[in-house]
Amino acid sequence: xxxxxxxxxxxxxxxxxxxxxxxxxxxxxxxxxxxxxxxxxxxxxxxxxxxxxxxxxxxxxxxxxxxxxxxxxxxxxxxxxxxxxxxxxxxxxxxxxxxxxxxxxxxxxxxxxxxxxxxxxxxxxxxxxxxxxxxxxxxxxxxxxxxxxxxxxxxxxxxxxxxxxxxxxxxxxxxxxxxxxxxxxxxxxxxxxxxxxxxxxxxxxxxxxxxxxxxxxxxxxxxxxxxxxxxxxxxxxxxxxxxxxxxxxxxxxxxxxxxxxxxxxxxxxxxxxxxxxxxxxxxxxxxxxxxxxxxxxxxxxxxxxxxxxxxxxxxxxxxxxxxxxxxxxxxxxxxxxxxxxxxxxxxxxxxxxxxxxxxxxxxxxxxxxxxxxxxxxxxxxxxxxxxxxxxxxxxxxxxxxxxxx
Amino acid sequence: xxxxxxxxxxxxxxxxxxxxxxxxxxxxxxxxxxxxxxxxxxxxxxxxxxxxxxxxxxxxxxxxxxxxxxxxxxxxxxxxxxxxxxxxxxxxxxxxxxxxxxxxxxxxxxxxxxxxxxxxxxxxxxxxxxxxxxxxxxxxxxxxxxxxxxxxxxxxxxxxxxxxxxxxxxxxxxxxxxxxxxxxxxxxxxxxx
Numbered sequence: 001x002x003x004x005x006x007x008x009x010x011x012x013x014x015x016x017x018x019x020x021x022x023x024x025x026x027x028x029x030x031x032x033x034x035x036x037x038x039x040x041x042x043x044x045x046x047x048x049x050x051x052x053x054x055x056x057x058x059x060x061x062x063x064x065x066x067x068x069x070x071x072x073x074x075x076x077x078x079x080x081x082x083x084x085x086x087x088x089x090x091x092x093x094x095x096x097x098x099x100x101x102x103x104x105x106x107x108x109x110x111x112x113x114x115x116x117x118x119x120x121x122x123x124x125x126x127x128x129x130x131x132x133x134x135x136x137x138x139x140x141x142x143x144x145x146x147x148x149x150x151x152x153x154x155x156x157x158x159x160x161x162x163x164x165x166x167x168x169x170x171x172x173x174x175x176x177x178x179x180x181x182x183x184x185x186x187x188x189x190x191x192x193x194x195x196x197x198x199x200x201x202x203x204x205x206x207x208x209x210x211x212x213x214x215x216x217x218x219x220x221x222x223x224x225x226x227x228x229x230x231x232x233x234x235x236x237x238x239x240x241x242x243x244x245x246x247x248x249x250x251x252x253x254x255x256x257x258x259x260x261x262x263x264x265x266x267x268x269x270x271x272x273x274x275x276x277x278x279x280x281x282x283x284x285x286x287x288x289x290x291x292x293x294x295x296x297x298x299x300x301x302x303x304x305x306x307x308x309x310x311x312x313x314x315x316x317x318x319x320x321x322x323x324x325x326x327x328x329x330x331x332x333x334x335x336x337x338x339x340x341x342x343x344x345x346x347x348x349x350x351x352x353x354x355x356x357x358x359x360x361x362x363x364x365x366x367x368x369x370x371x372x373x374x375x376x377x378x379x380x381x382x383x384x385x386x387x388x389x390x391x392x393x394x395x396x397x398x399x400x401x402x403x404x405x
Numbered sequence: 406x407x408x409x410x411x412x413x414x415x416x417x418x419x420x421x422x423x424x425x426x427x428x429x430x431x432x433x434x435x436x437x438x439x440x441x442x443x444x445x446x447x448x449x450x451x452x453x454x455x456x457x458x459x460x461x462x463x464x465x466x467x468x469x470x471x472x473x474x475x476x477x478x479x480x481x482x483x484x485x486x487x488x489x490x491x492x493x494x495x496x497x498x499x500x501x502x503x504x505x506x507x508x509x510x511x512x513x514x515x516x517x518x519x520x521x522x523x524x525x526x527x528x529x530x531x532x533x534x535x536x537x538x539x540x541x542x543x544x545x546x547x548x549x550x551x552x553x554x555x556x557x558x559x560x561x562x563x564x565x566x567x568x569x570x571x572x573x574x575x576x577x578x579x580x581x582x583x584x585x586x587x588x589x590x591x592x593x594x595x596x597x598x
Contacts, residue, residue, distance in 0.1 A: 034433050036595040049586065062542070062558045064566070064574075065583055067465065067524055068591040070545070074469035075493055076594055077459035079437060084457055088440065375458050384462040389547030392464065397550055397558065 034080045042388075043395045045069045050396075061397050082369060086276050087376045088315075089308045096305050098328060123327045131174045131326040138170030143230040150233030157263075160234035161212050168208045175202065177331040181210055186337035188213070188266040188296035191259050193288055196298040197360055198270035199278040200311040201318070202325065203300055206333060213268040214238060214258060218245050236264050248287060259293045266296065271353065272373045277310040278302050280367035281360055284353040294340045297356050299364035303332040314376075336363045415484055419491060426487075426494070430596050434490070438483050448480035449473070464545050468524045476529065492520045495593040515580070517592040522579050533574040535559055 049065045095112075098119075145163045152159070172179070187210070188194040194213060196203060207213060212235070219228055219239040231237055238258060244250055258264055271284035278301065289295065302309040307328025311321050325331065338359055343352045354370075361368035416431050426434075439445075441453050454470040455461050463469065473481045473489045481489075491511040509516065525533045525541050538559045546555070566574045566582045574582075 034430075034437065034597060036597055045591075049591070062562060064525075064562060064579065065521075065586045065591070066545070067521055067541070068586075068588070070463055070465040071469060071521060071524060072493070072592060072594065074460055074463045074466055075490070077457055077463070078454065078469075079434070079490065079594065081457050081459045083459065084440070371458060379455075380458040380461045384458075385464060385466075386547055388462055389464050389545065390549050393546045393549035397546060397554075 035076060037076055037080075042069065042391055046392075046396045063396075066392075066396060082280075082367070083371045083375055086280050086282065086369070088277060088312060089310050090277050090279050090304050092304055096307075096329070098307070119329075123329070127176070128323070128327045131176065134170060134174035135322075135326070138167050138174055139227060141170065142167035143227060146230045146234040150230075164208065164212060164231075164235060168205055171205050172209045175205070175325055175331050176329075177202070177206060177209075177333065179206055179209065179332075180334045182334065182336045184210075184337060186296065186339050187211055188298075188337070188340075189294075190265060191262045192266045192294040192296050192340065193255070193259060193291065194266045194268045194296045194298055195271050195284070195288060195356060195360075196268070196300055197278075197281045197364065197366065198272045198275055199300065199302060200275055200309045200321075202309060202311075202331065203270065204268065206300060206335060207268060207298065210335070212265045214265045215268055216240075216255070218242055238267065252287065252291060255288070256291050256293075259291060271357075274373040274376055275311045275313060276373055277312075278304075278366070280369050281357050281364070282369050282371055282373040284357045286349040286353050289343065289349040289353045289356070292343065294342050295352075295356055296340050297338040297360050299336040299338065299360045299366075301334050301336075301364040301366070303334075306330040306332045309333070334364075338363055415487060418484065419487055426491075426596070431487070434487065435483060438486055448482050449486065450480055464547065465524065465541070468541070468544070472520065472523060490594075492517055493592060493594040495595060496589045512593070514588050517588050518580055518583060519576065521583075521588075521592065522576050525574075531576060532571075533579070535563055535572060538562060538574075 046066060046069065049063055049069065142163070145167075146160065149160050149163060194207070196207065204215065214235065214237050215231075216238045217228075217240070219225060219241060228237070228239055232239060236258065238254055240251065240254075255267060258267055267288075269288045271288055272282050273285050276282050307325065307330060309325065309331055316324065341352075341356055341359070343349070347355075358368050360366070413428075415435075416426070416428055419426055419431075438449070441456070442449055443453060443456070444450070451470055451474070454473070455466070460466045460469070473486065475481075475485065488511065494512040496512060496514065522533070523529070525537060527537045527540060539555060542550075542555050542559060550558075563572060563574060566578045568578055568581070569575070
């Protein structure tokens with residue numbers, strides 16, 4: 001099993017090296033969208049409308065043509081918007097022989113079909129069983145060994161680290177994840193918080209493969225719960241009961257206590273709060289940035305050509321998702337450890353969070369969005385519409401000096 | 406497959422309407438249509454549109470969504486979706502496909518102006534009354550302008566546009582008011598490839 005895995009890894013490494021892992025451009029500069037969007041602001045456009053207007057007064061209040069700005073913007077967002085496409089798998093320029101990536105039912109030639117059939121055979125009869133076995137052994141070992149180590153009173157830190165690392169390495173092999181770590185000198189240290197962009201639960205395994213972290217999360221039932229309870233016996237992970245999750249004060253307190261203890265590993269947090277499809281970074285929740293310790297940003301970028309890692313939780317359950325992962329060609333990704341950041345004088349938590357987010361987006365070649373990942377499931381707040389209305393009122397109608405209400 | 410059949414039919418229909426859109430553009434827009442169609446029943450409802458955050462925060466979002474739905478209907482199919490989007494094709498593209506026997510294309514200057522006019526005309530009676538103008542203005546400014554100022558703005562606008570003295574703006578009067586506006590540029594979306 002070990003030898004066949006080595007061969008597989010070498011083959012895939014050759015493939016990866018021969019096609020360079022290019023970092024895609026941010027969407028606003030690329031022309032792969034459906035339309036070319038105007039990037040002018042509301043003020044600019046209103047000015048232009050005024051210039052071609054018919055009123056003779058020097059300070060026009062309102063033009064009937066103003067409606068056209070909102071109209072065009074609205075229709076542009078119907079054709080192509082920045083948010084909704086982040087919650088489904090990224091479309092590829094060329095097909096990677098996986099049926100799941102074939103979005104537009106494009107015509108497939110006979111030769112391509114044969115290749116696809118061959119690929120299907122290899123993936124499902126050879127790669128998948130191999131990987132499932134590996135994964136099972138990895139998780140099984142993790143549970144058993146961490147429980148055993150939990151009984152040993154002293155000297156457990158060293159052993160538990162080794163056990164965690166070993167288990168994660170087996171899991172990584174089981175997914176055939178080919179990971180390139182950059183700038184390892186910036187690896188997160190004890191007493192800090194590591195933040196990263198979130199694409200899939202596999203992000204945890206990708207990062208834990210290279211270092212020890214304390215996880216934060218809600219404790220689940222079932223198999224995941226068993227794993228969680230075993231893990232916490234040998235290493236101080238932070239698991240919350242479902243009822244405790246809503247209590248922001250409690251969460252902050254436990255996190256602060258953890259980082260204050262320098263013997264404990266850095267906490268791993270995904271501030272987006274939900275999985276995004278790895279083309280952009282969405283709003284970071286400010287909770288982890290209020291604690292006041294050093295933040296170690298990490299950017300994770302997956303190469304979609306070998307397998308799409310994004311977990312679309314509204315479409316697939318966890319088991320279905322893992323099977324799809326294990327029957328892809330490989331999970332190829334790059335991890336960049338960015339230099340540590342701390343909150344500066346006069347900067348509040350939200351500004352700090354945005355600064356970290358911008359750094360991660362730039363490094364990973366992702367689009368930096370202000371939109372909340374929670375829009376996957378929830379509605380947008382009315383305050384944003386009110387802001388638009390205020391902006392319009394100020395830039396066009398209020399020119400005559402009537403006081404704003 | 407089923408989707409290919411329907412996009413070819415739609416393509417032909419749109420060409421007949423004067424909307425010369427390429428096959429790849431239709432495919433992309435069909436893909437967009439299906440991604441918005443959460444119910445997966447081949448039509449979009451108003452809720453499907455409201456799920457787009459950028460549209461939900463647009464002050465005139467509801468009026469724009471309304472433009473996609475024919476009178477009294479709650480669902481729009483792909484044909485209807487494309488027909489409405491056809492208004493936003495740039496006018497210069499028509500030069501290449503000049504056919505003197507064809508009816509006026511959906512993206513002509515007049516039809517673009519009609520689209521904008523219908524955003525104001527809430528009850529679809531082909532006139533913009535003072536009340537309708539006030540309602541639309543209120544949508545655009547929210548709570549930031551007082552009733553008095555808004556009222557005086559509406560009065561001034563109607564006064565300048567109204568020519569036949571019926572205290573409302575007809576479509577022809579609307580066209581006259583906007584004769585100097587670069588409608589082609591303001592009401593066009595550049596579709597790629």
